Amino acid sequence: QSALTQPDSVSGSPGQSITISCTGTSRDVGGYNYVSWYQQHPGKAPKLMIYDVSNRPSGVSNRFSGSKSGNTASLTISGLQSEDAADYYCSSYVSSNTYVFGSGTKVTVL
Amino acid sequence: EVQLVESGGVVVLPGGSLRLTCAASGFTLADTDMHWVRQAPGKGLEWVALISWDGDDTYYADSVRGRFTVSRDNSRNSLYLQMNNLKIEDTALYYCAKDGPGAYGLDYWGQGTPVTVSS
Numbered sequence: 589q590s591a592l593t594q595p596d597s598v599s600g601s602p603g604q605s606i607t608i609s610c611t612g613t614s615r616d617v618g619g620y621n622y623v624s625w626y627q628q629h630p631g632k633a634p635k636l637m638i639y640d641v642s643n644r645p646s647g648v649s650n651r652f653s654g655s656k657s658g659n660t661a662s663l664t665i666s667g668l669q670s671e672d673a674a675d676y677y678c679s680s681y682v683s684s685n686t687y688v689f690g691s692g693t694k695v696t697v698l
Numbered sequence: 699e700v701q702l703v704e705s706g707g708v709v710v711l712p713g714g715s716l717r718l719t720c721a722a723s724g725f726t727l728a729d730t731d732m733h734w735v736r737q738a739p740g741k742g743l744e745w746v747a748l749i750s751w752d753g754d755d756t757y758y759a760d761s762v763r764g765r766f767t768v769s770r771d772n773s774r775n776s777l778y779l780q781m782n783n784l785k786i787e788d789t790a791l792y793y794c795a796k797d798g799p800g801a802y803g804l805d806y807w808g809q810g811t812p813v814t815v816s817s
Contacts, residue, residue: 589760591742622802626743633793633810634735634743639803677743681802685748685757687733692742 592617592678592690599696605666608693610678611659616688618659622681625654625663629674637676638663665695673697700724700806702794707811714784718811720777720794725806728752728772731797733804734779736790736813746792747779762788784815 593611600606610617610625617623623641626634636645638654641661651666661680665672678690706718720732734746747768748757756768767780777794791810798805 589745591744620801624803626804628743633807634795634804635807636798636803636805639798639805640800643800643803645799645803645805675742679743679745679802679804685755686759687745687748687802689735689743689745 589682589686589688592680592688594676594678594690594693596691597694597696599698600665600668601698602668602670604668605664606668606695608663608665608676608678608695610661610663610680610690612661612680612688613659616680616682617656617661617678619683620681621656623654623656623661624679625652625661626677626679627672627674628677634677668697670697700796702796702806702808704792704794704808704811707792707813709814709816710784712784712786712815712817714815715780715782716784716813718779718781718792718794718813720779720808722775722777722794722796725796727770727775727777732768732770732777733795733797734768734777735793735795735804735807736788737793737810738787738790741790744790749777781813784813786815789813789815
């Protein structure tokens with residue numbers, strides 16, 4: 589159950605779009621459409637942003653979108669805003685009802 | 699309003715035991731699977747365990763299997779994590795999280811309870 593690979597940091601200016609990658613294997617990300625994304629501000633609990641690769645929960649801005657190609661899932665934030673500065677984690681079903689999180693990406697709004 | 703409130707985190711010696719509790723409100727606990735997730739200080743999230751809605755099925759990360767046991771009492775709206783033979787690397791903030799929409803997404807989280815394993 590090795591952590592999924594994410595870039596340590598991604599940055600962008602307000603209004604720009606950024607994409608965070610989440611790379612796994614055919615045993616996790618590539619094998620199932622069960623990838624979710626979480627936003628975590630310092631000292632706060634994680635918040636679900638995307639589930640099942642590309643679905644947004646009610647209340648989450650449509651500036652957030654998810655996709656997957658092969659063993660890599662991606663989270664795109666469009667129209668970057670200052671409040672988007674946070675840590676982001678992907679997570680995937682692995683097998684036998686076990687799960688794994690990504691290493692996490694710090695998003696900075698310049 | 700859905701609320702999850704964890705408790706039970708303390709400082710414990712290596713090899714010791716601890717039971718965490720997650721009190722649920724604002725939804726019917728029996729309707730959903732529940733997870734435990736932890737976060738070591740300054741580190742990322744780590745999935746720990748899953749328990750099915752009725753408690754019949756439990757699953758664990760390799761790092762805790764055989765030492766941790768997840769259970770639930772739906773009549774008391776509570777989820778538990780029994781932690782035995784604790785190791786220094788178990789030091790973390792422990793969150794309970796509710797299984798949400800679709801096949802996989804944790805849609806509500808508690809604020810976490812801190813566990814410190816130290817001599």
